[in-house]
Amino acid sequence: MSDTDMESLLERGYALEEQERYDEALAVYEQALAQDPRHAEAWYLKGEALFSLERYGEALPAFERSLELDANESDSWIGKGNTLTALDRRTEAVEAYDHAITLDPTQAVAWLLKGAALYDLGQTTPALQSYERAVSLDPTEPEAWAGKGDALADLERSEEAIVAFERALDLDPTNTEVWISRGDALADLDDPLAALESYERALSFEPDNADAHSGRGDALASMERYEEALSAYDRAIHEEAENPRAWAGRAATLTSMERFGDSLAAFDKAISFDEQNPLLWLFRANTLSLMNRAEDALTAYDKAISLDPSFAWAWQGKAHSLRSLGRTAEADAAQRKADQFEPPED
Secondary structure, eight states: HHHHHHHHHHHHHHHHHHTOOHHHHHHHHHHHHHHHTTTTHHHHHHHHHHTTOOHHHHHHHHHHHHOOOOTTOOHHHHHHHHHHHTTEEEEEEEEHHHHHHHTTTTHHHHHHHHHHHHHHTOOOOHHHHHHHHHHHHOOOHHHHHHHHHHHHHHHOOHHHHHHHHHHHHHHHHOOHHHHHHHHHHHTTOOOOHHHHHHHHHHHHTTTHHHHHHHHHHHHHHTTHHHHHHHHHHHHHHHHTTTTHHHHHHHHHHHHTTTTTHHHHHHHHHHHHHHOOOHHHHHHHHHHHHTTHHHHHHHHHHHHHHHOTTOOOOHHHHHHHHHHHHTOHHHHHHHHHHHHHSOOOOO
């Protein structure tokens, strides 16, 4: 097959991909590879088609074969990284994105994707650095600004996060998730009214978004508009029955309303969907403490501590429960732990 014929065939496959006719595109790429099994671009395009079909286990060897034939193609490294991300192999994905960056350090998308993988790995500061590099290379990419905002929010730099989210929204005003993230950052700055407006803006674009309804509930609860908050949480649960944020918010609101039995049932629901969250165990323990069930509260505080041994509020609650049970020496030891992890303010 001549180079011209191969180019024409690959262009036909790419045109089919543009129309989202991925199965047909894949057949074209396989036809091309039957003619020339060492054509690196055809292997890359086959990998892209398989990725679009969510056949990740097959896409990965296609990208790897492309790279065996031409290791200097940054798009193939990005394709491999995306596939590894889809396979939940993010550490390897970061390595693939780094190869792409080495080949072309000015490729903003590689920095963006590396940032997303690092963020998912919990490596927030390196993720922020990657997002910042991405926005410096392409200030018009809303996902890079949104990712930067998420990382800043996780680092408790909420004011800077809001600036990043607003830049993302300038570029993509209908992005529901960014409106929610902006609301969360405003809530962290104790501005529930502005947060409420942000969640409601999200709902204007996606009325059935459970997280937006949950955020709306959180904002209403913080303004002591408890009945409205419960309605918001109920709507979130209607949209997504296993949403832990909605159940946790509903439980905390019921505690504020002194409806402790209903609150415990809601916390149990939240925990059933997010068992490893120490904050949920803390709130459940606090509710039990308010019910004067010190022994049960102590068990819940211990669970929170087992999940996060440096959780000062859990140690503080444990100290309170121990003291109410007359176990003074143990209470003093727990209080020392609380002070160690969260030194008292002067």
